[in-house]
Amino acid sequence: MERINIYEGDNVISHILVEDGIQSLEASLEQYAHVYAVMDNNVAMTSAVAAEVADMLNRRGVPGMLLDVSEKTKCMDTVMDICGWLLDSGADRDALVLAIGGGITSDMVGFAASIYKRGVRFAYVPTTLLAQVDAAIGGKTGINFEGYKNMLGTIRQPEFTYICPQFLESLPMEDFQAGAAEMLKTFIIEDNGEYEAAMTLLKGLTADFIASCEGAATLSYNEERWPEVISARISEMTPLIAAAAKVKAGVVSRDQFENGERRKLNLGHTFGHAIESLAHKHHNDIDHGHAVALGMVYAAKLSEKLGLAEEGFAAKIENDLDSCLLLIISPYGINDLSGAMAKDKKAEDGKVHFILPCAVGNVIVRDLTVEEVVALLK
Numbered sequence: 001m002e003r004i005n006i007y008e009g010d011n012v013i014s015h016i017l018v019e020d021g022i023q024s025l026e027a028s029l030e031q032y033a034h035v036y037a038v039m040d041n042n043v044a045m046t047s048a049v050a051a052e053v054a055d056m057l058n059r060r061g062v063p064g065m066l067l068d069v070s071e072k073t074k075c076m077d078t079v080m081d082i083c084g085w086l087l088d089s090g091a092d093r094d095a096l097v098l099a100i101g102g103g104i105t106s107d108m109v110g111f112a113a114s115i116y117k118r119g120v121r122f123a124y125v126p127t128t129l130l131a132q133v134d135a136a137i138g139g140k141t142g143i144n145f146e147g148y149k150n151m152l153g154t155i156r157q158p159e160f161t162y163i164c165p166q167f168l169e170s171l172p173m174e175d176f177q178a179g180a181a182e183m184l185k186t187f188i189i190e191d192n193g194e195y196e197a198a199m200t201l202l203k204g205l206t207a208d209f210i211a212s213c214e215g216a217a218t219l220s221y222n223e224e225r226w227p228e229v230i231s232a233r234i235s236e237m238t239p240l241i242a243a244a245a246k247v248k249a250g251v252v253s254r255d256q257f258e259n260g261e262r263r264k265l266n267l268g269h270t271f272g273h274a275i276e277s278l279a280h281k282h283h284n285d286i287d288h289g290h291a292v293a294l295g296m297v298y299a300a301k302l303s304e305k306l307g308l309a310e311e312g313f314a315a316k317i318e319n320d321l322d323s324c325l326l327l328i329i330s331p332y333g334i335n336d337l338s339g340a341m342a343k344d345k346k347a348e349d350g351k352v353h354f355i356l357p358c359a360v361g362n363v364i365v366r367d368l369t370v371e372e373v374v375a376l377l378k
Contacts, residue, residue, distance in 0.1 A: 007253040014157035032096040040101030082112035102128035103135025110141035129179025133244035178289020191361030202324040268295030274340035303356040
C-alpha cells in the first residue's frame with residue numbers, strides 16, 4: 001500500500017491510497033456510519049473488480065445507485081437525479097457518498113455531494129487510468145454547461161481516493177490511451193525520470209498489442225486481446241500511477257484553489273477543451289484524453305513559436321504521443337478553436353492562461369489573447 005497525502009498548510013485534508021486489489025477498501029469505509037454508493041453502470045457490467053466492490057457494499061448494506069455515464073449525461077439533470085436519490089435514501093449531513101467510476105462519475109458525484117444539504121462527505125474509487133492519475137485527484141468537480149466543458153463546478157476535497165490498478169484490466173484500450181495521455185502530461189509538468197519510464201512502458205504495451213494481433217486484418221477491432229496485454233504489465237504500471245498521483249497531490253497541496261502553480265495542471269486543456277466543445281456540438285467522438293493529447297501538441301508548437309522551447313521540441317512530443325497510438329487526427333484547425341478558447345472558464349480580462357511546455361519537466365504559465373495565439377499558430 002502507498003498513502004499519498006494532500007495538505008492545506010500542515011493539515012492533511014485528503015489522501016490517496018494506491019492498493020493492490022480492493023481488500024483495504026472496506027477498512028477505509030469502517031469509520032463512516034452511513035455510506036451511499038454511486039457506480040457507473042458500464043463499470044458495474046464489465047469489471048470483475050467492480051463486482052467485488054459491489055459484493056462488499058451489499059454485504060455492508062450500503063444503498064447503491066447506478067448511473068448511465070457519458071459527456072452528454074454530465075449535466076445538471078444528472079446531478080439533480082443524484083441529489084434526489086440521496087434525499088429519497090435518507091442521506092443526512094453525516095453521509096459519505098462513494099463514487100465508483102471514471103472521471104465523469106467522480107466529477108458529477110463530487111459536485112452533487114458538494115451541494116447536497118450544503119455539502120456532505122464523498123470519496124472516490126476511480127476505475128479508469130485518466131481518473132487514477134488526474135480526474136479523481138485534487139478536489140475539482142464539475143459538469144458541462146451549454147456545450148462547454150466543466151463550466152459549472154466546485155473545488156472540494158474528497159475524504160480519500162482509493163486507487164486499484166487492477167480496474168485497468170477491464171478498461172477498453174481507447175480509454176486506457178486517454179489516461180496515458182494525462183499521465184504523460186503530468187510528467188511533462190514535473191519529471192523525475194518518469195516521463196521516459198512511462199514512454200518505455202507505453203511503447204512496450206503498444207508493441208505487445210500489435211504482436212498479439214499478428215495476422216489480424218486491423219488493430220482497431222481486436223480489443224479482446226488488450227486485457228491480457230495490460231494484465232501482464234500491471235505491476236509496471238502501478239508505480240507510474242503512484243508517481244503521477246504524487247505530482248498532482250504536491251501541486252494541489254501548494255495551490256489548492258488554482259491561484260498560481262495549479263494552473264500548470266491544465267497543460268493541453270485549453271486547446272483540448274475547445275476541441276471537446278466543438279466535437280460535442282458537431283457530434284464527433286473525441287474523448288477528453290485524446291483531446292488533451294492534441295492540446296499538448298498545440299501547446300508545444302506555441303511554446304516554440306514564442307521561443308520558449310528549443311526547435312524540434314513540439315515534434316518530439318508529437319512523435320512520442322503518436323508512437324503510443326495516443327494521437328488522433330483533429331478535424332479542427334486553430335481558427336475553429338478560437339471561439340471556444342475565448343469562452344474558456346479560466347479567461348480573465350480578455351486573456352487566457354496558456355500552459356506552455358519549455359522542456360520535459362519545465363512548464364510555464366503565459367497570459368495571451370486568443371487572437372495572439374491564432375496569429376502565431378496559423
